[in-house]
Amino acid sequence: MTGRDEHREVADMAKETIDVEEDGRHAVASIPGLSGHREPGRQSGVVDEVLDDPRIQHGEHVTVSVPMGDTEALDRVRERLDVTSTRAAGSTVIVEADGHPHAPEHPSR
8 A cells, every 4th residue: 555545544534533513513523543654744634634624614613633642633733723722531632623724834745
């Protein structure tokens, strides 16, 4: 499997976690943790694909879980969203944000 195929598989897996409440105003997503060596920018690309999903784009509030210690993914979420709070929850960090995701400043793809 090529790096691009692996990236697509991880991004698709992350997008499968997106859930939207019935009123369509609150979206929830989870960025998967990955073990082993990762190319720089890979997790940022996964975050971008999740936050660019229409289900996330149309919400007024977004909750994203990021693996504890995945600073690349957490930094990208903070760049893209107007974060209102973060909190540890077991092996993840829960990020709460209001509004729509911003366009990425530096595309990671």
